[in-house]
Amino acid sequence: KVHPLSFEQRLSLIRNKVGRRLLEIMLKKQSNLAVAADVTTSEELLSIANEVGPQICILKTHMDIIQDWTESVSEKLVHLAKLHHFLIFEDRKFADIGNTVELQLTGGIFHIAQWADIVNAHIIAGPGTIQALSRSAEHCGILLLAQMSSKGNLAVQEYTQKALEFAQQYEDAVFGFISLGCIGDPNFLYFTPGVKLEGGGDSLGQQYTDPKTVIAIQGSDVAIVGRGIIQSSNRREAASTYRKACWDAYLQRLEE
Numbered sequence: 001k002v003h004p005l006s007f008e009q010r011l012s013l014i015r016n017k018v019g020r021r022l023l024e025i026m027l028k029k030q031s032n033l034a035v036a037a038d039v040t041t042s043e044e045l046l047s048i049a050n051e052v053g054p055q056i057c058i059l060k061t062h063m064d065i066i067q068d069w070t071e072s073v074s075e076k077l078v079h080l081a082k083l084h085h086f087l088i089f090e091d092r093k094f095a096d097i098g099n100t101v102e103l104q105l106t107g108g109i110f111h112i113a114q115w116a117d118i119v120n121a122h123i124i125a126g127p128g129t130i131q132a133l134s135r136s137a138e139h140c141g142i143l144l145l146a147q148m149s150s151k152g153n154l155a156v157q158e159y160t161q162k163a164l165e166f167a168q169q170y171e172d173a174v175f176g177f178i179s180l181g182c183i184g185d186p187n188f189l190y191f192t193p194g195v196k197l198e199g200g201g202d203s204l205g206q207q208y209t210d211p212k213t214v215i216a217i218q219g220s221d222v223a224i225v226g227r228g229i230i231q232s233s234n235r236r237e238a239a240s241t242y243r244k245a246c247w248d249a250y251l252q253r254l255e256e
């Protein structure tokens, strides 16, 4: 299942603009590391973005866990993203009917469509979810959840195949997947959460795999690392260690 193509070769295969911009950033920074900044204050979120910014291609946010969110937080994030050359991925996991998703994407207090480069969606509600996202956020690239990292999750077999079919139908808007590795089509990019150098898990079903397994063996393109970096006493150094481990794993995949 793991294809032999390099990121340079994939550039011409990705139809979505944001996907191509991401690949360019990855190649320039030699980074296929995304950091999940799962903290609850805007001060910490922004300081993480600044600390790990130079090492990452993506900062992944959960805006709804920030206790003091205001529009200026998103403005400052966008500023840091430009400064350090990374994309912002709001991990909202849209999962409702199209009409509701459109309101969630553009309305509320978060106005996700105004600042996120990438958003993601479950496929449980059918293609209307994707249609809504691509219509109301033309400049956002979309990732579909094809597999999950948590114990007992239902995104397996036919469900995963369905996600691939949906993506192929909306290739202008969808450029990749949340998955455990490559699920078969090199025209998409694969983003894998549940990554930690030491492996293991947490008390709520998270299951960790190391970067080398995820990228070199399972064929994922971008590793999403949260607590492995966020809970480290030196986040800058941890991000640098992870960036190198993930990029080396990508180079190793190319050699095989």
Ligand code: S5P
Pocket: 036, 038, 062, 091, 147, 148, 149, 150, 178, 193, 194, 195, 206, 224, 225, 226, 227, 228
């Ligand atoms: O299947 C998934 C999908 C996602 S997007 N499993 C996940 O863990 N995630 C997200 O990745 C999760 O919401 C969190 O932000 C991050 C993993 O964080 P960590 O601290 O466990 O590395």
